[in-house]
Amino acid sequence: MGINPRGIEFSGQTLDEYKPEWSWDNKTHYWLQKRIGGRSCLNFPCGMSHLGTRADLDPAVDPEIMADITQPLSFFEPLSYDVVLCDPPFDFYYMDENRVPFPATPWIRELVQIAREEVIFSTPNRALHLKRKDWSKEYYLTEVKGSGFIRMWQIFKRQNKTLLAFDDDK
Numbered sequence: 001m002g003i004n005p006r007g008i009e010f011s012g013q014t015l016d017e018y019k020p021e022w023s024w025d026n027k028t029h030y031w032l033q034k035r036i037g038g039r040s041c042l043n044f045p046c047g048m049s050h051l052g053t054r055a056d057l058d059p060a061v062d063p064e065i066m067a068d069i070t071q072p073l074s075f076f077e078p079l080s081y082d083v084v085l086c087d088p089p090f091d092f093y094y095m096d097e098n099r100v101p102f103p104a105t106p107w108i109r110e111l112v113q114i115a116r117e118e119v120i121f122s123t124p125n126r127a128l129h130l131k132r133k134d135w136s137k138e139y140y141l142t143e144v145k146g147s148g149f150i151r152m153w154q155i156f157k158r159q160n161k162t163l164l165a166f167d168d169d170k
């Protein structure tokens with residue numbers, strides 16, 4: 001174990017020096033960067049990563065916006081970013097008052113409302129579900145070189161454009 005210059009504990013097991021073990025490696029970063037392209041992106045919670053607009057609750061990671069992932073709509077307007085990128089502590093996927101597992105977590109239902117086009121979740125290997133009429137889903141796996149760790153991504157694309165059409169009419 002060690003402490004990086006921002007005071008965050010890291011395991012020292014990843015190839016990227018001074019990064020906590022949950023932090024994305026460069027290859028993952030590049031893959032996400034390419035996927036997001038020129039679109040606006042909310043990276044929430046951002047941790048150490050530097051893609052898009054960075055939001056997190058921990059001041060140690062220098063977020064642009066201090067925000068709590070358990071109450072997304074208290075901090076961000078619906079449909080305010082093209083893409084929302086979300087890599088929370090995995091416990092959060094199971095978190096509600098009764099610890100009901102996927103897909104019942106209320107913060108996920110709030111978070112997806114912020115995205116105009118796409119929501120990218122880094123998840124444990126349990127399926128996330130959103131309403132099929134509103135969202136299509138794709139799965140991706142990325143391999144963290146050198147560690148043997150495989151990361152799962154669940155990417156939802158917005159199908160229901162009604163709210164967007166209404167916005168355009170204004």
Ligand SMILES: C[S@@+](CC[C@H](N)C(=O)[O-])C[C@H]1O[C@@H](n2cnc3c(N)ncnc32)[C@H](O)[C@@H]1O
Nearest residue numbers: 022023024045046047048049057058068069087
């Ligand atoms: C798995 S890490 C994100 C790693 C990031 N993708 C990277 O590459 O560095 C999870 C992040 O969630 C943040 N976090 C924990 N609880 C939070 C909360 N309630 N609201 C917002 N962020 C939170 C932590 O500060 C941490 O930065």
